[in-house]
Amino acid sequence: MSGKEPVAVVGIGQTKHVAARRDVSLAGLVREAARRALDDAALDWADIDAVVIGKAPDFFEGVMMPELYLADALGAVGKPMLRVHTAGSVGGSTALVAAQLVAARVHGTVLTLAFEKQSESNAMWGLSLPIPFQQPLLAGAGGFFAPHVRAYMRRTGAPDTVGSLVAYKDRRNALKNPYAHLHEHDITLAKVQASPMLWDPIRYSETCPSSDGACAMVLTDRAGAARAPHPPAWLHGGAMRSEPTLFAGKDFVSPQAGKDCAADVYRQAGITDPRREVDAVEMYVPFSWYEPMWLENLGFADEGEGWKLTESGVTELDGDLPVNPSGGVLSTNPIGASGMIRFAEAALQVRGQAGEHQVEGARRALGHAYGGGAQFFSMWLVGAEPPTT
Amino acid sequence: MAPSRDVAIVAFAQSDHRRRTDELSEVEMVMPVLHEVLRRTGLKTADIGFTCSGSSDYLAGRAFSFTMALDGVGAWPPISESHVETDGAWALYEAWVKLLTGESDTALVYSYGKASPGSVRDVLSRQLDPYYLAPLWPDSVALAALQAQALIDAGDTTEAELAAIAARSRDAATTNPHAQLPGARPHGDHVVAPLRTGDCPPIGDGAAAVVLAAGDKARELCERPAWIRGMDHRVEAHALGVRDLTDSPSTRLAARRAGAFDRPVDTAELHAPFTSQEVVLRKALDLDDSVRVNPSGGALAANPVMAAGLIRLGEAAARVHRGESDRALAHATSGPCLQQNLVAVLEGESHVR
Numbered sequence: 001m002s003g004k005e006p007v008a009v010v011g012i013g014q015t016k017h018v019a020a021r022r023d024v025s026l027a028g029l030v031r032e033a034a035r036r037a038l039d040d041a042a043l044d045w046a047d048i049d050a051v052v053i054g055k056a057p058d059f060f061e062g063v064m065m066p067e068l069y070l071a072d073a074l075g076a077v078g079k080p081m082l083r084v085h086t087a088g089s090v091g092g093s094t095a096l097v098a099a100q101l102v103a104a105r106v107h108g109t110v111l112t113l114a115f116e117k118q119s120e121s122n123a124m125w126g127l128s129l130p131i132p133f134q135q136p137l138l139a140g141a142g143g144f145f146a147p148h149v150r151a152y153m154r155r156t157g158a159p160d161t162v163g164s165l166v167a168y169k170d171r172r173n174a175l176k177n178p179y180a181h182l183h184e185h186d187i188t189l190a191k192v193q194a195s196p197m198l199w200d201p202i203r204y205s206e207t208c209p210s211s212d213g214a215c216a217m218v219l220t221d222r223a224g225a226a227r228a229p230h231p232p233a234w235l236h237g238g239a240m241r242s243e244p245t246l247f248a249g250k251d252f253v254s255p256q257a258g259k260d261c262a263a264d265v266y267r268q269a270g271i272t273d274p275r276r277e278v279d280a281v282e283m284y285v286p287f288s289w290y291e292p293m294w295l296e297n298l299g300f301a302d303e304g305e306g307w308k309l310t311e312s313g314v315t316e317l318d319g320d321l322p323v324n325p326s327g328g329v330l331s332t333n334p335i336g337a338s339g340m341i342r343f344a345e346a347a348l349q350v351r352g353q354a355g356e357h358q359v360e361g362a363r364r365a366l367g368h369a370y371g372g373g374a375q376f377f378s379m380w381l382v383g384a385e386p387p388t389t
Numbered sequence: 390m391a392p393s394r395d396v397a398i399v400a401f402a403q404s405d406h407r408r409r410t411d412e413l414s415e416v417e418m419v420m421p422v423l424h425e426v427l428r429r430t431g432l433k434t435a436d437i438g439f440t441c442s443g444s445s446d447y448l449a450g451r452a453f454s455f456t457m458a459l460d461g462v463g464a465w466p467p468i469s470e471s472h473v474e475t476d477g478a479w480a481l482y483e484a485w486v487k488l489l490t491g492e493s494d495t496a497l498v499y500s501y502g503k504a505s506p507g508s509v510r511d512v513l514s515r516q517l518d519p520y521y522l523a524p525l526w527p528d529s530v531a532l533a534a535l536q537a538q539a540l541i542d543a544g545d546t547t548e549a550e551l552a553a554i555a556a557r558s559r560d561a562a563t564t565n566p567h568a569q570l571p572g573a574r575p576h577g578d579h580v581v582a583p584l585r586t587g588d589c590p591p592i593g594d595g596a597a598a599v600v601l602a603a604g605d606k607a608r609e610l611c612e613r614p615a616w617i618r619g620m621d622h623r624v625e626a627h628a629l630g631v632r633d634l635t636d637s638p639s640t641r642l643a644a645r646r647a648g649a650f651d652r653p654v655d656t657a658e659l660h661a662p663f664t665s666q667e668v669v670l671r672k673a674l675d676l677d678d679s680v681r682v683n684p685s686g687g688a689l690a691a692n693p694v695m696a697a698g699l700i701r702l703g704e705a706a707a708r709v710h711r712g713e714s715d716r717a718l719a720h721a722t723s724g725p726c727l728q729q730n731l732v733a734v735l736e737g738e739s740h741v742r
Binding site for chain 2: 003004025026056057058059060061062063064065066067068069070071072076077078079080081082083084085086087093097100101103104105106126127239240241242243244245247255256257260261372373375376
């Protein structure tokens with residue numbers, strides 16, 4: 001047989017993301033998401049050929065290579081189990097590695113899962129590397145990214161309020177997503193704009209929370225998709241790209257690796273005009289300003305124009321390019337799982353199963369994740385129809 | 390099941406493995422190895438279709454340690470790249486699957502480990518069940534000793550036989566210029582009974598890299614490619630109390646899926662950090678005395694954690710490249726007492742061109 005096997009998403013499961021899941025162990029957390037994904041696909045543990053698991057740094061839970069201990073909880077005993085770690089993009093990369101096992105016909109049905117239980121430690125300081133690895137200037141990821149947000153504002157002349165619009169939108173979208181961590185029923189734009197400044201220009205309400213959560217998906221081949229009880233999401237394109245953390249000439253505002261990754265995905269999916277041909281986007285926006293920045297990086301807006309889409313309401317749930325209908329990373333952030341949640345939410349949209357945050361008639365959706373010093377990118381484009389090539 | 394595409398290991402390079410490398414960062418340790426493996430193929434970073442690495446933040450003592458190692462690759466313009474938080478053998482597996490999809494024709498795989506800055510026996514105890522086992526800090530030698538004692542109790546081995554494995558391995562390592570412990574040395578006192586100093590791997594730092602290529606590209610890059618005829622990996626239950634430590638069903642299953650039992654192999658590179666684990670693996674793989682086991686000296690001669698498994702695949706491939714093996718088995722392990730195991734079968738074409 002020649003060519004790649006088409007890959008279908010037939011099961012999706014998430015935990016209710018919260019600040020601290022004190023009621024479950026790490027094993028209990030991942031099993032909950034996995035069980036929900038299996039139920040969605042009407043499959044059981046024995047139907048799974050392999051498990052691909054991802055999470056961000058092991059220090060967050062204080063367990064080295066926790067997949068070894070989690071093998072039993074994920075029904076992986078006697079099966080292949082692969083652990084992926086590509087920084088913040090890991091949830092997306094993990095799904096892509098799992099998809100390749102199906103595409104290469106190594107396995108028929110694969111369970112993929114990503115998680116983080118951040119209440120086990122303090123993620124902000126976990127991300128602040130000690131001397132001698134880094135100069136003692138930064139506190140958390142916000143300290144790293146704030147200057148790049150400022151550079152974007154200076155470069156494009158975007159008004160100061162754009163970031164707050166993104167946060168206000170995403171937090172309201174989260175109210176329609178029962179799995180989202182933050183459900184701020186009394187949110188107002190004025191409250192976002194009055195929240196304390198954390199890392200200038202990023203305010204408290206414009207940053208992601210720290211969450212405990214897991215997300216799982218069942219990926220399968222054509223035969224598996226035919227047996228699935230619910231409509232599948234089909235993989236039309238997927239890619240990863242990386243570039244170094246620091247180098248002379250690096251564009252932190254719009255990294256080349258992100259542009260290349262998106263271009264590869266669009267090429268595979270046969271998309272020439274993403275702004276018109278993509279119906280919904282789940283992008284990795286940990287700080288509000290990254291929405292307009294990624295809109296440009298991913299080719300949805302010309303350089304310098306991304307903030308205008310946000311400002312004019314194009315990215316609202318009822319706009320013509322809804323971005324983060326789930327509420328996004330700004331409302332839910334178990335770091336290692338955040339990328340997979342983006343991928344899974346994109347799949348939910350084209351399956352028509354996103355519930356209250358469903359984008360009407362979504363046929364093609366993009367899932368996006370990034371990590372490290374804006375240097376690791378993973379993306380997939382899923383559709384309601386099987387790929388034609 | 391035969392793989393859907395012919396993919397081979399076409400080049401292998403490794404560092405000299407040493408007890409300490411205080412003067413080197415991970416990037417400085419990895420970079421010469423990457424340069425050497427690329428030089429062997431004549432490829433440049435930009436020619437590589439996919440790059441995948443394996444390492445552990447717990448050895449480096451910092452989060453995202455692999456991001457800096459990427460500087461050694463020279464990922465500019467941006468590259469298609471991934472990373473596994475485990476031994477590089479699994480990075481090779483991920484890259485192999487990528488090549489099987491047909492999306493790429495070449496892949497660079499590397500891994501590294503610096504065990505010297507910390508106490509690796511204690512660090513590895515952080516791999517254990519965090520609720521019931523890790524709080525007791527059972528170290529890696531103590532757990533291996535439980536396994537060794539179980540083998541002795543079952544009549545599968547003796548302390549004398551274990552000592553012979555240690556001696557054979559270090560003797561073989563005299564022909565391996567990269568080995569940390571070449572040549573005969575005293576077997577020493579018990580570290581944790583029944584394991585003596587000689588039964589345990591050296592602690593040290595090192596790195597390794599291989600290049601994979603598919604089909605005609607492999608023939609173009611290498612005189613005698615080491616074709617991957619099959620590769621599979623399996624994991625076992627985590628709790629030691631529910632496993633039979635004298636056996637390795639995951640190794641046997643992976644070997645069967647990789648086609649290792651279809652025809653005899655002439656060489657086996659086994660990732661057995663402790664002498665007693667070679668006994669378990671020989672049993673699981675049905676290896677008799679006609680098979681050359683660990684001609685490189687194995688992990689008993691050099692054990693850079695997170696790279697030692699990839700080195701087994703590289704050493705087996707290098708033997709095929711040199712015409713010293715026609716069909717070799719390579720094995721890698723991860724987790725306490727051989728919890729997770731990978732087996733690959735490598736072959737050279739029957740005629741050396």
